[in-house]
Amino acid sequence: MRVLLVEDDVDLSRQLKLALGDAGYAVDHAADGEEAHFLGDTEPYDVVVLDLGLPKIDGVSVLERWRRDGKTTPVLILTARGAWSDKVSGFDAGADDYLTKPFHTEELLARLRALLRRSAGIASATLSCGGLRLDPRAARATVNGEPLRLTSLEYRLLHYVMMHQGRVISRTELVEHLYDQDFDRDSNTIEVFVGRLRKKIGADRIETVRGLGYRLTPLSGETEAA
Amino acid sequence: MTDQPEARSKSWGRWFGRPGRSLTRRLIWLASAWIVLALMLTGWVLTSQYQESALRRLGDELRGTLDEVVIATIVTPDGLEVAEIKDARMLRGLSGKYWMVAEPLADGTVKVLARSPSLSGETLAIPVDLPSRLQTDPGGIITYSDPGILRPPLRQPLRIGASLKFMPDREAPLIFVAGIDRSMIEADARQFATYTWIALLILGLGLVIAVFLQVQIGLRPLFSLRNEIADVRKGKAARIVHSYPMEIQPLAEQVNRLLDHNQETVERQRTHVGNLAHALKTPLSVMLAEAGTQTGILPDMVRKQTEVMKAQVDHHLRRARAAARAQLLGERTPIAEVLDEMAVMLERVFEEKSVEIDWRAPDELGFRGERQDLQEILGNLMENACKWAKRRVRISAGPTGLGQMVVVVEDDGPGLPADQRDAALERGARLDETTPGSGLGLSIVVELTRAYGGSITLADSDLGGLKVLLELPAAEA
Numbered sequence: 001m002r003v004l005l006v007e008d009d010v011d012l013s014r015q016l017k018l019a020l021g022d023a024g025y026a027v028d029h030a031a032d033g034e035e036a037h038f039l040g041d042t043e044p045y046d047v048v049v050l051d052l053g054l055p056k057i058d059g060v061s062v063l064e065r066w067r068r069d070g071k072t073t074p075v076l077i078l079t080a081r082g083a084w085s086d087k088v089s090g091f092d093a094g095a096d097d098y099l100t101k102p103f104h105t106e107e108l109l110a111r112l113r114a115l116l117r118r119s120a121g122i123a124s125a126t127l128s129c130g131g132l133r134l135d136p137r138a139a140r141a142t143v144n145g146e147p148l149r150l151t152s153l154e155y156r157l158l159h160y161v162m163m164h165q166g167r168v169i170s171r172t173e174l175v176e177h178l179y180d181q182d183f184d185r186d187s188n189t190i191e192v193f194v195g196r197l198r199k200k201i202g203a204d205r206i207e208t209v210r211g212l213g214y215r216l217t218p219l220s221g222e223t224e225a226a
Numbered sequence: 227m228t229d230q231p232e233a234r235s236k237s238w239g240r241w242f243g244r245p246g247r248s249l250t251r252r253l254i255w256l257a258s259a260w261i262v263l264a265l266m267l268t269g270w271v272l273t274s275q276y277q278e279s280a281l282r283r284l285g286d287e288l289r290g291t292l293d294e295v296v297i298a299t300i301v302t303p304d305g306l307e308v309a310e311i312k313d314a315r316m317l318r319g320l321s322g323k324y325w326m327v328a329e330p331l332a333d334g335t336v337k338v339l340a341r342s343p344s345l346s347g348e349t350l351a352i353p354v355d356l357p358s359r360l361q362t363d364p365g366g367i368i369t370y371s372d373p374g375i376l377r378p379p380l381r382q383p384l385r386i387g388a389s390l391k392f393m394p395d396r397e398a399p400l401i402f403v404a405g406i407d408r409s410m411i412e413a414d415a416r417q418f419a420t421y422t423w424i425a426l427l428i429l430g431l432g433l434v435i436a437v438f439l440q441v442q443i444g445l446r447p448l449f450s451l452r453n454e455i456a457d458v459r460k461g462k463a464a465r466i467v468h469s470y471p472m473e474i475q476p477l478a479e480q481v482n483r484l485l486d487h488n489q490e491t492v493e494r495q496r497t498h499v500g501n502l503a504h505a506l507k508t509p510l511s512v513m514l515a516e517a518g519t520q521t522g523i524l525p526d527m528v529r530k531q532t533e534v535m536k537a538q539v540d541h542h543l544r545r546a547r548a549a550a551r552a553q554l555l556g557e558r559t560p561i562a563e564v565l566d567e568m569a570v571m572l573e574r575v576f577e578e579k580s581v582e583i584d585w586r587a588p589d590e591l592g593f594r595g596e597r598q599d600l601q602e603i604l605g606n607l608m609e610n611a612c613k614w615a616k617r618r619v620r621i622s623a624g625p626t627g628l629g630q631m632v633v634v635v636e637d638d639g640p641g642l643p644a645d646q647r648d649a650a651l652e653r654g655a656r657l658d659e660t661t662p663g664s665g666l667g668l669s670i671v672v673e674l675t676r677a678y679g680g681s682i683t684l685a686d687s688d689l690g691g692l693k694v695l696l697e698l699p700a701a702e703a
Contacts, residue, residue, distance in 0.1 A: 009508045014250045015515040053504075080507035081500075082540070084605035091571040100574070102511035102536050105518055114578050139577070149570040152582050159676070194584070196566070 001116060002026045002044070006036040006059065007051045007078065016049070019105045025112075028108025040066050045073050047115055049108070052079040052090065060093045067094035067147065072140075074115040078103075094147065127162040130218030132201060134162050143201050153178060154197050161206065161216040170213035249448075250441050257437040265426045273419040280411045281385070285369050288387030291316075291404040292367065295325045295388075299340075302465050303398045308340045319346040320380060322407030327352045327400055330357040330390070336401060348375050350386055350405045360401060367491035371408065383408050447471050458485065460594070460629070460701075462672055466556065499546035503539045544673055558701040559597040561623050561633070562587045568601070568608050569621075576612045583608065585685035588621035591631060594701035599674050606671050607635045607694055614639030618689055630680075636687035647684040671696075 005027040007013045013029055020027045028043065030036035033054040040062070040079040044081075052059035063075055079086055082100035090098055096118075097111050122187060127134040131144040141158055152157060156178050161169060171190050172183040194214060198206055207215045266700060298309040308327060317324035321344045328336040336352055351372045359368060367389045374384035384406040392399050447470045457463040465485055466478045510532055517528040569583040593600045604621075611619040615637035623633040651672055668682075675682050680698040688695035 011512040012508060012515065015519070016513065018519075019515070048673065053508075080504040083598060085599035086607070088571060088601065089568050091567075091574065096574060101507040102514045102532065105515050118577055147568065151566065151569040151574045151585075152580070153584065 001029070001046045001118070003112070004028050004030065004036070004039055004043070004045045004048045006030045006033075006049065006054065006062070008032060008054055009051075015105070016108070019109065020049075023109050031055075033059065033062045037062045037065055040071060040073070041069055045114055048073055048075045050075050050077050050079065050095075052077055052086070060089060063090070063095060065094040072135075074118065076108075076111055076115060078108075092149070127159070129162055129216055130205070131164045132158075132162065132205065132218075134159060148200055150197075150200065153193055154200070157193055157197055158201070161214065165216040168209045168212045168215045173213070250378075250445060253441045254434075254438055255586060257441075261430055261437070262431045265430045268389050268517045269423055269426045272422050273415070273578050276418045276422075277415045281369075283410060284385045284406055284411060285367075285387065287406055288369060288385065288404045289367060291323065291325060292387055292389050292402050293404070295327065295404065296391060299327060299393065299400070301393045306339055306393075306396075306400070311342075316342045316344050318344055320348075320375065320377070320382070322351055322382060324348075324405040326403040326405075327694075328352070328403065329398060330361070330401055334358065339400070348377070349382070350390065350403045352401070352403065355539065356388060357390070357401065360388060361399070364390050364399065366390075372405070374405070374407070381409075383409055383412070385411075411643055435573040437444050447474055451481075454478075455481060477548075496546060499543060500657060506535070510539070540670075542671055557596045558592040558594060559600045560589070561591050561593050561600065561631070562589050564593075564597065564600050564604055565621060565623070568604050572605075572608055572612050572619075575609075579612075579614050579615075580617065581612045581619060582617060583612070583621065585623075587621075587622040588625075591623060591625055592701040593631070594629070594699040595678050599678070602631070603671050603674050603696070604635075605697070606668070610668070611635050611637040611639075611692070611694075614691060620687075620689060625700050626697070629700055630697055633696040635694045635696070636689050637691035638687070638689040639691035641686060641691045642684060644686075650684065651682065 001024070003020055005016055005020065007016060007029070008031050013031065017027050017029055028039055028045070030039050033056045036050070036054065036059075037057060039045075050059050050063060054062070057065075059077060059079075062079070066073070066075075074148055075094065076097045076099060077090045077095045078099050078101060079090065080101045087098050096115055099108055099111060123157060127136070132141065133143075134141040136159065139155060140154065141150060148158075157174065160174065160177050174190050178193075192204060202219070203217055205216060207217055209215055258629050265637065294311055294313075295308065298311050300307045300309065306327065310317075311325075313323070316325060323342075324345045325342045326338060327340040327351065328338045330336050334354060334357060336357060338349060341347075341349070350497040351374075353370070356368065360366075367387050369385060369387045371383045372386050375382045384405040386403060386405045388401060388403045390399050390401050450468070451466070451470060451474060454463065454466050454468060458465065465482050468478075469475060513528055513532045514536075517525040517532065519525075565585040565587055569585050573581060573583055608619065608621065616639060618638045619635045621634065623631060625631045650668060672682055675696060675698065678699055680696060682697075683695040685693040685695060
């Protein structure tokens with residue numbers, strides 16, 4: 001497994017390189033944002049450990065560039081700024097996990113293992129509908145290239161309607177496919193989630209068919225993406 | 227019981243008490259005093275002018291009567307004779323219009339030579355000093371008021387005019403006297419005065435009411451500015467947004483500038499503390515990692531002390547934020563947005579467990595405080611819930627009225643026994659017993675919640691795990 005370690009503190013990089021090496025990773029190290037961006041774009045890493053406070057280009061910008069370039073490598077961000085607002089902006093940029101400094105090395109190794117397990121999920125075809133794209137492998141969706149931030153219920157809802165696009169799906173059907181056995185099976189809440197999803201993907205994409213249910217259609221004028 | 231009259235006198239006193247500190251009162255008092263003064267002066271001028279002109283009209287009538295009498299008087303060798311004047315009022319008894327011709331005697335008294343039939347034998351009163359005063363100005367007229375004829379029940383106050391004339395063919399002068407009943411005119415004057423004062427009183431009251439309304443309406447922008455500032459304090463608004471009349475617009479702008487300045491100061495302070503604290507974190511990581519690779523007394527001590535330092539840094543970072551927060555005004559954070567971003571993020575972090583976060587909150591519900599703080603509170607609580615949950619985390623938020631809202635965070639994990647809950651909250655509130663990675667990590671939540679005047683309670687969830695109830699200030703949309 002190849003890991004890219006992006007950290008500008010000399011001592012911390014040395015320690016982490018050692019620890020990661022001991023854990024069986026092949027480690028590349030970048031000490032600033034420019035080098036990190038270049039390495040991440042050119043080398044096929046399995047996972048990236050990214051410090052946010054970097055010289056030249058900050059970590060969030062590096063991450064945003066990778067994601068814009070289509071890199072889906074899982075990224076764990078290291079940050080001294082433990083505030084949730086910083087974590088949220090990291091996730092908005094495309095991070096998969098975070099660790100707040102100071103941390104225990106074992107914690108870092110455990111998180112990396114989890115990230116690698118996750119990314120090794122079963123691959124399946126990308127779904128698309130107009131400007132909407134959904135990648136079931138990475139559990140990510142985009143609208144016109146912009147990443148969507150979805151909760152798991154919203155994601156499942158979108159996944160389901162994308163798999164059955166063009167067809168009218170009743171509320172009962174959605175309830176049955178979205179909730180586990182032990183969840184409150186209240187079909188009214190479907191409206192809430194459809195409402196939230198519409199807000200995120202554009203209101204006109206999910207059409208309400210009166211008395212029958214919902215239907216996902218591409219927006220008029222949108223061409224089916226290849 | 228005793229409160230009520232006091233309260234009433236207070237509200238009374240608000241408008242009519244001593245014109246000390248209230249602008250409204252000062253304006254009303256000044257205007258009222260001026261109005262009363264001006265109206266009293268007006269009343270006095272009007273009534274005295276009316277009375278004077280009435281007396282002048284009487285004087286003219288007296289002069290006319292005197293002329294008639296003088297013309298009708300013929301001097302005869304054995305005295306004088308007054309031709310009959312064709313005026314019913316001078317003929318009918320006690321009609322109210324009289325004349326008399328008299329002759330001044332050497333001792334200062336007079337001798338009546340002729341009188342009008344209307345006098346019915348009465349005499350017009352002539353003051354003792356009148357003959358001598360008349361003699362200094364023959365032909366001139368002296369007028370005066372007199373109680374007049376008092377023959378009960380008749381009471382006829384008179385206005386009397388007297389004139390001294392030298393007649394042809396007669397050596398001694400004659401005093402001609404005419405009297406007219408003045409009771410009618412006096413009644414008129416009294417009526418005029420009454421109506422005038424009533425009208426002026428109504429006018430005065432009207433003006434005072436107008437001033438009162440004018441002050442109320444005129445000062446209304448000031449009251450609405452006050453309400454807007456109160457809204458800022460309550461967190462309903464961030465700045466003064468309305469425009470005001472040019473007299474108080476500068477005040478509103480200064481308030482805004484003060485708010486900006488406040489915000490800047492707080493931000494600067496926060497940045498300083500944040501920079502210091504964050505700068506310490508990487509060296510701490512290094513020490514922690516280095517000590518972790520070795521065993522022995524020194525590495526153990528370094529590890530332990532590093533943990534303490536880390537806790538201290540976190541604690542003071544939060545303290546600085548809390549202190550800054552107390553001064554911050556007017557923030558409003560939509561809770562649904564924060565719940566959504568946290569849910570999206572935490573589900574990804576806990577993807578391996580496939581934790582499902584089900585959140586419900588009205589779109590219009592707002593937290594009266596800063597976004598960062600709400601993120602801290604909910605982030606920590608939700609992260610905890612995800613950590614302990616088997617599969618499910620449920621969050622619901624709703625307003626409770628009175629500017630408060632309640633947020634419930636539940637999970638289906640093992641929960642916390644009732645006897646440990648207080649301890650968990652207490653430990654959360656105190657630094658020294660908090661150890662990183664252990665416990666519920668509630669300390670920041672407890673501190674922030676208390677800083678906002680909210681409360682936090684732990685209970686059992688029907689999902690099986692822990693239920694955290696948060697009460698926080700809500701901001702109206």
